Amino acid sequence: MGEPLLVAEDLGKTYGTEVKTVALQGVSFTLERGEFASIVGQSGSGKSTLLNLIGLLDTPTAGSVALDGHDTRRLSGNDRARLRNELLGFVFQFHHLLPEFSVLENVVMPGLIGGGSAATLRARAVEVLGLLGLDGLEEKNANQLSGGQKQRVAIARALLNRPALVLADEPTGNLDTVNTAAVYDLFRTIHRELGTAFLIVTHDRAVAQQTDRILEVADGRLVQDVRDAYVSPATPSPVDGDEATEPLPEASPSGGEEATEPLPEASPDGGEHAADEPAVSGPGAHEEPERGGSAHV
Amino acid sequence: MLSLRIAARFLRKSPVQSGLIAAGIAFGIGVQVFLGSLIISLQESLVDETIGSSPQVTVSSAAEGEPVTYTEVLQRTLEGHPGVTTVVPTRAYSAIYRQGDESAPLQVTGGELQRLDTIYDLSGRVTAGEASLEAGEVVVGRDFAAEFGLEPGARLTLVRPDGTADDETVTAVVDFGAAAANRSLAFVAGSTAAEVLGQEPDEYTAVHLQVDDVFGSVAVADELAAEPALEGLTVSEWQAENEDLLGALQAQSSSSYTIQFFVLLAVALGIASTLAISAVQKTRQIGILKAMGMKDRGAGRIFFWQALVLGAGGAAFGVLLGVVLILVFAQVGTTIALSPQWGFTGISFVVGVAVAVLSSIIPSRRTSRLDPIEVIQGG
Numbered sequence: 001m002g003e004p005l006l007v008a009e010d011l012g013k014t015y016g017t018e019v020k021t022v023a024l025q026g027v028s029f030t031l032e033r034g035e036f037a038s039i040v041g042q043s044g045s046g047k048s049t050l051l052n053l054i055g056l057l058d059t060p061t062a063g064s065v066a067l068d069g070h071d072t073r074r075l076s077g078n079d080r081a082r083l084r085n086e087l088l089g090f091v092f093q094f095h096h097l098l099p100e101f102s103v104l105e106n107v108v109m110p111g112l113i114g115g116g117s118a119a120t121l122r123a124r125a126v127e128v129l130g131l132l133g134l135d136g137l138e139e140k141n142a143n144q145l146s147g148g149q150k151q152r153v154a155i156a157r158a159l160l161n162r163p164a165l166v167l168a169d170e171p172t173g174n175l176d177t178v179n180t181a182a183v184y185d186l187f188r189t190i191h192r193e194l195g196t197a198f199l200i201v202t203h204d205r206a207v208a209q210q211t212d213r214i215l216e217v218a219d220g221r222l223v224q225d226v227r228d229a230y231v232s233p234a235t236p237s238p239v240d241g242d243e244a245t246e247p248l249p250e251a252s253p254s255g256g257e258e259a260t261e262p263l264p265e266a267s268p269d270g271g272e273h274a275a276d277e278p279a280v281s282g283p284g285a286h287e288e289p290e291r292g293g294s295a296h297v
Numbered sequence: 298m299l300s301l302r303i304a305a306r307f308l309r310k311s312p313v314q315s316g317l318i319a320a321g322i323a324f325g326i327g328v329q330v331f332l333g334s335l336i337i338s339l340q341e342s343l344v345d346e347t348i349g350s351s352p353q354v355t356v357s358s359a360a361e362g363e364p365v366t367y368t369e370v371l372q373r374t375l376e377g378h379p380g381v382t383t384v385v386p387t388r389a390y391s392a393i394y395r396q397g398d399e400s401a402p403l404q405v406t407g408g409e410l411q412r413l414d415t416i417y418d419l420s421g422r423v424t425a426g427e428a429s430l431e432a433g434e435v436v437v438g439r440d441f442a443a444e445f446g447l448e449p450g451a452r453l454t455l456v457r458p459d460g461t462a463d464d465e466t467v468t469a470v471v472d473f474g475a476a477a478a479n480r481s482l483a484f485v486a487g488s489t490a491a492e493v494l495g496q497e498p499d500e501y502t503a504v505h506l507q508v509d510d511v512f513g514s515v516a517v518a519d520e521l522a523a524e525p526a527l528e529g530l531t532v533s534e535w536q537a538e539n540e541d542l543l544g545a546l547q548a549q550s551s552s553s554y555t556i557q558f559f560v561l562l563a564v565a566l567g568i569a570s571t572l573a574i575s576a577v578q579k580t581r582q583i584g585i586l587k588a589m590g591m592k593d594r595g596a597g598r599i600f601f602w603q604a605l606v607l608g609a610g611g612a613a614f615g616v617l618l619g620v621v622l623i624l625v626f627a628q629v630g631t632t633i634a635l636s637p638q639w640g641f642t643g644i645s646f647v648v649g650v651a652v653a654v655l656s657s658i659i660p661s662r663r664t665s666r667l668d669p670i671e672v673i674q675g676g
């Protein structure tokens with residue numbers, strides 16, 4: 001369907017001016033409309049950094065993000081805000097609800113920011129809340145809910161403007177297993193019914209395996225980009241799109257493993273194997289032989 | 298408008314903080330209104346006491362000692378000026394009162410009692426007797442009467458400038474409100490004065506005027522001086538002769554302005570710091586709103602609206618407070634006539650709102666510059 005939803009090209013982020021921290025470098029990938037993908041990686045590997053760059057919350061120090069055909073480098077702050085409002089939905093680890101407002105008001109907020117009419121938005125919000133099993137809580141204060149309920153309200157809020165892409169950073173990081181399962185079920189349902197694309201950051205490999213595509217980040221680089229790779233471990237390079245890449249050799253378990261097998265840890269001594277194996281997906285990344293990761297210069 | 302709604306909600310959800318800011322503004326503006334009204338009332342009563350019972354503009358002959366011919370045209374011109382409230386042609390001369398060895402100089406003014414009352418309010422200031430100014434009658438000041446033991450009905454010999462003397466009957470003793478006037482002023486019938494001065498019935502020493510705005514006397518005097526009917530006459534007004542009083546009033550106003558300035562400054566600092574704290578407290582919310590697509594200007598306006606709402610509400614309460622204070626003080630029976638000064642009160646209200654809005658500049662800018670990533674990363 002024409003343009004991809006998201007094109008990340010050679011994305012890099014270096015923090016600091018004196019003491020430099022390379023949080024992300026050479027990350028390139030494309031996300032089509034309606035994809036259901038996850039980003040995995042160890043703590044500090046750069047997952048949140050990547051998601052924040054894609055979500056136009058942060059600006060890259062290298063490379064570019066194109067969203068819905070807009071090269072976001074050229075956009076003013078206001079245009080970036082508008083794009084966030086219209087195209088993206090955010091779900092964070094911390095629900096980030098506004099404690100001063102009721103559940104319904106929280107959910108309606110992105111619509112009001114977008115300039116929608118209150119009546120239409122209320123009706124839609126009630127509908128979305130119903131979809132998330134939150135009927136009857138509309139008038140409650142956001143503070144009066146349980147953790148799971150808060151997160152579902154945050155999801156409802158993220159969905160209100162019918163975003164093309166929902167970005168979720170550890171959305172279940174603060175939830176118990178029951179609530180976690182419920183949230184991912186919801187994501188799936190929404191994905192199926194509304195065709196919303198999802199990009200979910202998680203360090204729970206079991207969760208990642210339930211998504212259609214896994215992007216693995218290690219030391220600031222995209223080291224793996226696979227579709228259904230672990231569902232059929234026998235076929236290490238099953239992928240369709242041209243941007244799809246082979247998994248790392250060590251990421252393909254050496255035969256016969258179950259689909260439920262967790263992703264192998266990104267090499268604990270990540271700096272070393274990279275030297276001999278260009279372990280990366282996407283253009284640009286392989287041009288850099290040195291896997292810096294979070295190199296502190 | 299979303300900014301306003303968010304601002305209103307933030308205010309409502311922090312009632313104590315909002316109440317404190319509003320109370321700060323209210324007290325500041327209350328003091329402002331009270332102090333301002335007090336000073337203005339004070340000055341008005343001081344001015345009234347000083348020149349309320351004396352001519353504020355005087356028309357006299359350009360040639361000293363010559364009488365003013367009070368023609369119909371002149372009368373119409375003077376009475377027709379919109380700023381003039383009272384026109385009283387008078388005759389004036391000096392005389393000496395003698396009693397045995399003692400003597401005292403008197404400034405004698407002659408005219409019709411009714412007319413003189415419009416400026417000097419002789420009838421209203423009587424402390425003994427009953428004011429009347431028929432030929433041969435005189436009204437004297439309280440201190441003069443006391444000094445020489447004069448009471449209504451007493452005979453009084455006045456030696457005129459030309460040395461001749463005649464007797465008048467005291468009809469009333471009055472209190473002019475100032476010791477100097479009480480000692481030296483005396484009023485006689487217009488005809489008596491005309492005879493003393495040798496003036497024709499339409500000739501007078503001067504025409505005394507009062508104006509509705511005492512501080513506008515300069516303009517009135519200038520305008521009258523330019524009238525053709527006043528050719529050959531000079532017009533003087535009270536301000537030129539009362540620089541000391543004006544200087545004192547000015548000094549009083551300045552010190553009052555200084556106090557008001559510092560009160561407002563304190564209010565502004567209070568609002569600014571409380572709003573700044575509030576802006577810090579709401580950093581997370583602002584960051585979330587921005588992440589959801591709220592633009593920088595919209596986010597910045599939240600604190601502008603908060604300040605406007607608090608400023609308007611607080612200033613309204615302040616005005617109420619100040620006016621009530623003034624009314625209470627007015628009731629408690631002071632000698633000066635206290636009354637709320639509406640013009641000044643209106644200005645105070647506007648100033649209060651403006652100060653509040655100005656105080657929101659720093660938190661507004663902070664808010665508008667906040668990068669949502671700071672909040673999102675902070676967790």
Ligand SMILES: Nc1ncnc2c1ncn2[C@@H]1O[C@H](COP(=O)(O)OP(=O)(O)OP(=O)(O)O)[C@@H](O)[C@H]1O
Binds near residue numbers: 015021042049674
């Ligand atoms: N504001 C910042 N200033 C400096 N360094 C930063 C900043 N934010 C992140 N980093 C660094 O960038 C790297 C990637 O951080 P990031 O938050 O993206 O990791 P992550 O994969 O999301 O980790 P986690 O799973 O713990 O959330 C880390 O080394 C981190 O220390």
Ligand SMILES: [Mg+2]
Binds near residue numbers: 047048049169
């Ligand atoms: Mg993270």
